[in-house]
Amino acid sequence: MPIEDGQNFRELSKISLVEAMSTAEEAVPDSKAIYGKLSVINGYLVYKVVMMDEDRGHNRVLVDAGTGEQLYVSDTISKDSYKNKRSYDKKHNKKMKDYFKGMTPEEVAEKKKQFKEMGDAWKSLSIQDRAAMIIHFMQMKMQWDTMSDDQKELKKQEMKEQWKDFLPLSPEEKKEKLEDYVKSLKN
Template identity: 90%
Template structure:
């Protein structure tokens, strides 16, 4: 259990890295996007287990997505079913923190759909998201001076940049690891989760002040540890 908990600490820390640095909108509507009537090559029936049916890897899907949107990086991907066909859904993010999604056929590796880019500012018009997001940010920055808030926001941006700067293969390796470790996280008791959350908050505080180069190195070192 100690080894699992240690891995989960790193897992959740890096998961926060991926999802908190202005990527939240991309994940907030992850399963709410309405897609056109795409047709893939691997039909899936309701309730069918499709986890082992893909002919391509997550790396392949992310690579296809980055070719489709060359000015963005693939920050997350997942095997799923859209309109009855098995696809990889990949979230892309550009340097201005705008995001869009790419659907990749899990049978052939071909792109099936590329959504329009959604800017980070467009979410200001979504009241439910804006209210929740503002409260979360207000609570986080509570008691800080304007200078300290600006510094924290810069550190968040650097963390997002560090994630996007590591290789596509490394990003895919960690995403797959996230999914595997999430299953173990779900088996932990509430007390174990709460204890680990507190430990992760302390790790988060240590990670944020690192330089951009050190943040990137931390991520690359973590991937190396997964391969050993």
């Protein structure tokens, strides 16, 4: 769908995020849509949908926001391909070293297992639920931009506590918690 410069495109989409994610999942059958966003690319309104497979490989799918047609599917990017990018690797390694600082190798392995379970729980949600969560997180990001530094710090601490409670849960409990969270968004 063509868009003119400066045109407010948010209201112009003729399909929902759920429909775009469904189209993307049809285009890449062994993957799940984990994120989607309405964007203007080269003057056209599209949904950019990020897909993930069981091996944590990623694809990007562009879906026309007017017709719902799949426009483009990228090649799969393996999780290991990022290691070849020096700047990413340095930033990522620093973040990970800081995150796992002071943990034993067993604790690091347990944390990584918990994060994988979290990803699996996310992918097990329905497309409608994943879309609702994505929209919710986008709204949270817009609110974040208007918060004071003190409010941001308070919110960060609140989120850290939620993660501490969430990560040790079993995979099934994680899925139930996510489903409950989505239900709370719909009420």
